[in-house]
Amino acid sequence: MATLTAESSTAPAKLGINRWDSPWLNGKLIAGLIIIVLIALLGVFGELFWDLRLARVGTSPQDLPPAFMPGGTWEHPLGTENSGRDMMAVLMVGAPRSLRIGLIAATIGMVVGVVLGCIAGFLGGTIDRIILIFSDAWITIPSLVVLITISAYVRQIQAETMAFLIAMFAWPGPTRLIRAQVLTLRERGYIRMARLSGANTFDVIFREMMPNMLPYIAASFTGNVSGAILASAGLEALGLGPTRIPTLGMTIYYANQASAVIRGMWWWWGLPILLLGLIFSSLFLIAIGLDEVANPRLRGLTKQ
Amino acid sequence: MTTLQTETNGAAPAAQTRQVVLNVNELRVHYNTTRGDVIAVNGISFQVYQGETIGLVGESGCGKTTTAMAILRLIQPPGRIVGGRIQLEDIDLAALNEKQLRAVRWRKLALIPQGAMNSLNPVMRIKNQLGDAITTHVGRMSKEALKQRILDLLNQVGLPARVYDMYPHELSGGMKQRVCVAMAIALNPPLIIADEPTSALDVVVQRVVAQTLMDVKQRLNVSMILIGHDMGLQAQLVDRLIVMYAGNIVEIAPVKKAFGTPLHPYTQLLIASIPSIKEKKPLKVTEGLTHDLRNPPPGCVFQLRCPFAREVCRAAKPPLKEYARDHLAACHIYDQPALFPDVQQPNLQEA
Amino acid sequence: MSVPIMEIRNATKIYSTGTIGSGKKVVALQDFNLTIDEKPATITTIAGESGSGKTTLANVVLGFITLTSGQIIYKGQDIATMNDQQRFEYRREVQAVFQDPYEVYNPFYRVKHIFELAIQRFKLSKSKSESRDMIEDALKVVGMRGEEVLEKYPHQLSGGQRQRMMVARAYMLKPRIIVADEPVSMVDASLRAMILDIMLHLRDDYGISFLYITHDLSTAYQIGNDIHVLYQGMVAEKGDTPKVIENPRHPYVQLLINSIPVPDPNVKWDTSLKLPSEEEMRASAKSGCRFYPRCPYRMDRCLQALPPLYDIEAEHQAACYLYDEEAQPAQAATQRQTQR
Numbered sequence: 001m002a003t004l005t006a007e008s009s010t011a012p013a014k015l016g017i018n019r020w021d022s023p024w025l026n027g028k029l030i031a032g033l034i035i036i037v038l039i040a041l042l043g044v045f046g047e048l049f050w051d052l053r054l055a056r057v058g059t060s061p062q063d064l065p066p067a068f069m070p071g072g073t074w075e076h077p078l079g080t081e082n083s084g085r086d087m088m089a090v091l092m093v094g095a096p097r098s099l100r101i102g103l104i105a106a107t108i109g110m111v112v113g114v115v116l117g118c119i120a121g122f123l124g125g126t127i128d129r130i131i132l133i134f135s136d137a138w139i140t141i142p143s144l145v146v147l148i149t150i151s152a153y154v155r156q157i158q159a160e161t162m163a164f165l166i167a168m169f170a171w172p173g174p175t176r177l178i179r180a181q182v183l184t185l186r187e188r189g190y191i192r193m194a195r196l197s198g199a200n201t202f203d204v205i206f207r208e209m210m211p212n213m214l215p216y217i218a219a220s221f222t223g224n225v226s227g228a229i230l231a232s233a234g235l236e237a238l239g240l241g242p243t244r245i246p247t248l249g250m251t252i253y254y255a256n257q258a259s260a261v262i263r264g265m266w267w268w269w270g271l272p273i274l275l276l277g278l279i280f281s282s283l284f285l286i287a288i289g290l291d292e293v294a295n296p297r298l299r300g301l302t303k304q
Numbered sequence: 305m306t307t308l309q310t311e312t313n314g315a316a317p318a319a320q321t322r323q324v325v326l327n328v329n330e331l332r333v334h335y336n337t338t339r340g341d342v343i344a345v346n347g348i349s350f351q352v353y354q355g356e357t358i359g360l361v362g363e364s365g366c367g368k369t370t371t372a373m374a375i376l377r378l379i380q381p382p383g384r385i386v387g388g389r390i391q392l393e394d395i396d397l398a399a400l401n402e403k404q405l406r407a408v409r410w411r412k413l414a415l416i417p418q419g420a421m422n423s424l425n426p427v428m429r430i431k432n433q434l435g436d437a438i439t440t441h442v443g444r445m446s447k448e449a450l451k452q453r454i455l456d457l458l459n460q461v462g463l464p465a466r467v468y469d470m471y472p473h474e475l476s477g478g479m480k481q482r483v484c485v486a487m488a489i490a491l492n493p494p495l496i497i498a499d500e501p502t503s504a505l506d507v508v509v510q511r512v513v514a515q516t517l518m519d520v521k522q523r524l525n526v527s528m529i530l531i532g533h534d535m536g537l538q539a540q541l542v543d544r545l546i547v548m549y550a551g552n553i554v555e556i557a558p559v560k561k562a563f564g565t566p567l568h569p570y571t572q573l574l575i576a577s578i579p580s581i582k583e584k585k586p587l588k589v590t591e592g593l594t595h596d597l598r599n600p601p602p603g604c605v606f607q608l609r610c611p612f613a614r615e616v617c618r619a620a621k622p623p624l625k626e627y628a629r630d631h632l633a634a635c636h637i638y639d640q641p642a643l644f645p646d647v648q649q650p651n652l653q654e655a
Numbered sequence: 656m657s658v659p660i661m662e663i664r665n666a667t668k669i670y671s672t673g674t675i676g677s678g679k680k681v682v683a684l685q686d687f688n689l690t691i692d693e694k695p696a697t698i699t700t701i702a703g704e705s706g707s708g709k710t711t712l713a714n715v716v717l718g719f720i721t722l723t724s725g726q727i728i729y730k731g732q733d734i735a736t737m738n739d740q741q742r743f744e745y746r747r748e749v750q751a752v753f754q755d756p757y758e759v760y761n762p763f764y765r766v767k768h769i770f771e772l773a774i775q776r777f778k779l780s781k782s783k784s785e786s787r788d789m790i791e792d793a794l795k796v797v798g799m800r801g802e803e804v805l806e807k808y809p810h811q812l813s814g815g816q817r818q819r820m821m822v823a824r825a826y827m828l829k830p831r832i833i834v835a836d837e838p839v840s841m842v843d844a845s846l847r848a849m850i851l852d853i854m855l856h857l858r859d860d861y862g863i864s865f866l867y868i869t870h871d872l873s874t875a876y877q878i879g880n881d882i883h884v885l886y887q888g889m890v891a892e893k894g895d896t897p898k899v900i901e902n903p904r905h906p907y908v909q910l911l912i913n914s915i916p917v918p919d920p921n922v923k924w925d926t927s928l929k930l931p932s933e934e935e936m937r938a939s940a941k942s943g944c945r946f947y948p949r950c951p952y953r954m955d956r957c958l959q960a961l962p963p964l965y966d967i968e969a970e971h972q973a974a975c976y977l978y979d980e981e982a983q984p985a986q987a988a989t990q991r992q993t994q995r
Contacts, residue, residue: 189758192719193769198746198776207772211763363843364814506704507870511914511924533844536916540924559920577844578918579851579873581900587848587855587877609845 029289035282036099043096054086055093055246066267079267081251082258087267090246095275097159098229098248104163105170105228110221112167113174118205120175121182132179135172143169147231151240159242162235166228177220178213185209219290226283233276248272323354325494325527326375331388333367333374336381340598344370344383346551346605349624352495357521357528359542359559361535361574365597367551368531369418372497375529376415377405393494411441414488416498421480424472430458430483431468437487457486460523461516478509482516489520496521499531514541535578539563544630547571550597550605553624556632565650567633569610604636616643657692660831660864661716661749664688665725668711668888684708684715685888686725691832691866696858698865700875700896703885704911709868711888713836716866717751718742747777750825754837756818760809766817767805769824777828793827794820796861797853815846822853826861833857836868851878872912876900881970884908887945890964894971904973907946944975952977 046052054060054076064080065072066087072079078087120131147165151157182205185191194208235241236249237256255261255269333345345367352358360368373379375390377397390397392412400408409415417423425433434454439445445453451468458467461482472480481501488496501517502510518541521528530542538545538559545562547555547570555568566572601607604617616636624634637644666687669680687708691699703709714720716727718734727734729745737745753759760766770790773779780786791801797819804812804820812820818838825833835854839847855878857863869875875882879896884905892905903909916924943958944950950957956976965978 189753189755190761192717192751192753193759194761194772195719196717196746196751197769197773198743199772200776203772203776208761212761363845507911508704508914511916514916515924534916535844536918539918539920540916563918563920573845575918577848579847579871579877580918581873581876581912581915582917584877584897587852 024293026289026292028285029293032282032285032287032289035278036286039095039099039279042092043100046092046096050088050092051086052089052093054089056085058084060084060086063265065265078271079265081254081260081265081268083254085246087271090251091248091271091275094246094248094251094272095279097245098233098276099225099279101159101163101166101232101247102225102227102229104160105166105232106221106224108164108167109170109224109228110174110217112171113220114178114217116171116175117178118182121179121186122201122205128179131175135175138169139172141169143231144234147235148238148240151235156244157240157242159245159247162232162241163228166231169231170224170228174217174220174224177216181213181216182209185212215290215293219287222283222287222290226280229276229279248276324351325354325393326352326529327389327391328371328375329389329391331371331374331390332386333370333379333383334386335383337598342597343551343600344597345374346600347388348548348551348553350546350553350556352527352529354494354527355525356543357518357530357541359538359545360529360531360548361533361538361545362548364533366548368548369499371548372415372499372529372531375497376409376413378415407441410437410493411491412493412495414491414493414496416484416488416496416501418499419504420484420501421472421477421504424480424483426472428471429468430470430472430475434458434483434487434490438490441491453490457490458483460489460520461486462512462519476509477505478513481505481513485513485517485520489524489526492524492526494526496526496528497531498528500533501530502537503532503534510537517541535574547574550600552605552634553632554606554634556624556630558630561628561631567627567631567638567650568606568635569612569637570606571633573609604634612637612644612647614643616640657694659690659728660693660730661691662689662728663712663716663725664728666712666715666722666727667724668708668715668720669723682888683711684885687712687883687885687890689883691864693831694862696862696864697880698854698858698867698878700867700869700879700882701885702869702872702875702882704870706887707885708888709870709885710836712885713751713834713866713868716749716832716834718745718749743777747828748831749834750828750830750832751834751836752818752821752825752838754840756814756821756841757809759821760817762809764808765806766809766812766820767801769820770805770827773824773828779828789827790823793823796826796856797823798849799823814842815849818842818846818850819853822850822857826857826863830863832864832866834866834868837870838867839874840869840871847874854878872900872915884911889945889961890974891946892971892973892975893964894967898968898971902971904967904971904978905946905975906950906952906977908973910949 060076060080062080062082062084064076066079067074067077069079076086076088078091080086081090116131116135120128147169150165151162154161185208191204191208194204199208232241232247233249233252236247237252239253239257241247241250241253243250249272251272252269255265255272258265258268260266260268328351329349330347331345331349332343332347335342335344348367348371350358360371362368370379370383373383374385375392375397377385377390377400379385385398388398392408395408395412397405397408397413424430428436431451431454434457435450438450438453455465455468458465463479463482463486467475467479467483472483475483485501488498498517502513505513514537517528530538532538542559545555545557545559546553547557547562547568549570555562555566555571557566557571562571563575566575601618602621603619604610604613604622607613607617610617620636622634622636622639624632625639626632627638637647638649641647641649666684667682668684669682671680685708689699691697701709701712711720715722721735729749732741734742734745759769761768767790770793771786774786774789780789787801790805794801794804799816799819804816809817818841822833822838838854839850842850851874854865854867858865867875867879876896881894882896882899883893884891884899884907886907892899892903892908899908900912903912943960944953944962947953947957954976962974962976962979964972964974965980966972967978
């Protein structure tokens with residue numbers, strides 16, 4: 001009998017999957033994801049396409065414009081800057097690195113936020129109040145000032161250190177978001193039902209609540225990634241970032257130091273900014289795509 | 305204004321002229337979904353006469369609220385009115401543009417929405433909410449006249465004058481609901497549509513609000529469409545009953561006939577499944593599901609649940625026909641009685 | 656001699672509202688007593704309007720909130736002092752069906768999740784096929800077939816299907832008591848009968864008792880054994896359901912039953928019945944009978960202390976001084992009765 005039901009149940013099951021999965025095939029979400037994944041892959045497989053050692057100082061001729069400009073060469077298609085780095089290599093090394101800082105910082109912030117938010121929303125009472133007051137107070141600290149101060153003291157800053165520093169200010173937002181979500185979900189009928197089915201707190205949070213919070217968590221995460229990249233690029237552009245390896249922000253800093261704007265070397269400062277813009281846009285696309293997935297009203301589907 | 309001479313058949317009282325306030329003709333509303341159109345209202349026609357209360361009943365999803373929203377031209381995408389005419393007095397509602405509609409709503413056609421009491425603005429005093437509703441449609445009027453009008457309205461729905469200066473949160477659910485009734489009658493519309501106006505209220509309060517509604521209606525001699533699923537309330541309040549099933553009207557009957565000699569098997573089921581407080585009776589359990597509204601089967605809409613369904617029901621859709629004075633049903637049992645020799649025909653000429 | 660399976664003794668729940676120290680207290684439930692016998696299984700109705708405390712009672716019995724004072728004794732053990740093992744057993748044996756048949760399904764999972772979670776957590780089966788059989792078995796009781804519904808998502812089922820599956824889930828756990836919190840108030844009329852019928856079936860054939868929590872006296876009248884009518888946290892009247900509903904004695908219960916719209920157009924409401932203004936109806940007396948502000952028969956005595964439950968007849972009690980035989984004959988109310 002078991003086999004019989006299993007067989008006959010495949011048809012409706014397929015139907016269910018198809019219908020459920022369709023909202024995830026969201027154009028904005030997919031477009032954003034593709035760009036971000038491509039940039040991330042550059043960090044892993046970039047070596048196969050281009051000699052990334054050219055990102056080091058003095059490996060190329062200085063001040064070459066991009067290939068299509070007079071004086072440009074296809075040896076260095078995006079030109080070079082004044083200390084002899086190849087821009088193509090710089091961008092291919094820098095963009096994934098900037099993205100990585102953002103991802104690390106946002107992940108740490110998110111994990112802390114999820115843990116604290118769940119604790120606060122679930123346990124309530126005094127613990128909830130302490131966490132809430134602490135995160136509210138933390139939000140009011142002007143993060144850039146603190147980051148500048150710390151970065152100025154720490155010499156030889158690493159990309160990871162940078163990420164940790166930024167993560168320090170990336171957790172209160174998610175904490176409040178998750179707490180609010182837990183508070184509303186806690187009263188849902190299916191949470192009560194799960195308790196009547198003998199579910200423990202772990203089950204309730206991770207099996208019942210988490211799937212329903214995922215779209216919110218993911219949307220908040222992408223927002224945090226852009227925030228962290230922006231913060232790190234800002235610090236780097238002020239010259240407070242890692243100095244040895246190029247990141248997008250650091251490149252802007254060097255370009256600025258060398259008066260690239262006045263010298264008309266637009267490829268030096270313009271390309272990193274363009275790339276940052278691309279990253280932000282695709283993260284934004286992911287965020288609104290996820291919003292449409294999570295909120296059926298935005299995608300114009302009716303219930304049932 | 306249109307007048308309609310009702311057909312009289314011998315036994316019925318002398319010919320009588322009734323003014324038609326609302327005439328809905330072949331109204332059809334579809335909802336777009338990813339898997340095809342849901343036919344929410346499938347070409348329904350009915351009239352509402354001057355001063356009468358029409359009850360619109362049926363299960364959730366049968367199209368009763370959609371019908372009301374279509375009359376108000378408040379269907380939101382993905383829904384749309386596909387066809388039909390909606391004539392309110394001498395206005396063709398279906399042909400109006402958004403600006404003209406705004407002028408007609410409230411003044412000609414008022415709505416008491418489901419859970420209306422939650423639609424009051426929590427940060428506005430009652431006087432301002434009522435005042436705004438009046439001035440936006442009537443135009444500016446003197447402060448004194450406006451106040452007098454509002455107080456008069458509150459009085460009409462049985463609320464004390466001090467409600468004038470109060471905020472919604474200071475009122476109980478029943479009082480808020482009566483403020484909504486006051487808003488609906490503020491401009492003396494010829495037609496009020498009330499969508500489950502008492503559904504969230506306690507039994508005792510429900511009775512107070514329902515009685516207020518009826519008192520007001522009678523005093524102003526307006527027509528009303530009362531949407532609801534509580535058959536007890538319908539029995540108490542309405543003059544005629546329209547029974548809907550899966551987007552179609554299956555029966556229209558004066559309320560006493562609807563409860564006394566229901567014709568359509570669905571109406572019979574609806575009446576039989578009302579839990580009584582007067583007598584203990586065995587529960588009447590019916591099986592069966594409504595068909596998928598995206599592709600209705602040919603024939604009668606009720607065939608999947610009907611205890612009398614047979615071949616003709618699966619082949620042809622029964623027409624909505626008048627079988628006794630004012631008593632219409634869409635069922636083959638009465639249209640083609642020869643095919644149903646085993647089903648007893650009710651005595652239709654009875655009072 | 657019947658053995659009680661559950662006893663609720665002087666259950667009281669007081670909520671403090673406002674900020675700490677403002678001391679505003681709301682009595683949600685006061686001195687509530689109820690006994691459910693081991694055998695035979697019964698359907699006990701807890702009836703009342705909003706604010707009557709019926710939902711508080713359901714939540715207390717289900718262990719979602721704790722009592723301010725009083726006890727709930729299950730199989731001789733106070734649920735507040737149960738050990739883990741006993742609590743686990745209590746969880747399984749006291750189940751629930753809720754009002755909203757959509758809200759109780761996690762939209763993320765297929766509907767079979769509600770069955771599988773319970774089977775897993777209560778360790779009811781050893782193998783996949785065994786649990787599959789259990790689910791099919793439970794669904795059969797409510798007249799459904801697993802292959803048609805289990806793999807679907809909640810929004811793909813009708814309200815009636817969802818609610819029947821909830822009943823099936825409760826039944827599958829072989830509970831002794833099911834708390835049914837307004838189980839039919841959101842389902843359509845034709846399906847209402849089906850759910851109520853399943854409840855009767857479970858009571859009579861499977862020995863499951865119900866705590867039927869509702870605002871709808873007519874369905875209680877159709878299926879209930881005993882009824883407790885609550886008003887603002889207090890029992891106004893209790894007893895055998897037909898006795899209470901056919902012959903209500905507490906002025907509140909009389910008003911309540913009188914206000915139910917009769918589904919017969921020939922029996923119209925007597926519009927002469929006047930109701931006090933709503934502010935009065937909302938306000939409750941600070942001491943004494945809660946119904947005092949609305950009561951047509953109020954006496955000075957009603958303000959002094961809460962009326963206890965007086966015996967009207969066998970299995971029928973009302974908390975009203977009108978029935979204190981030592982004080983005065985309860986003429987007014989009986990007269991009213993005959994008029995009705």
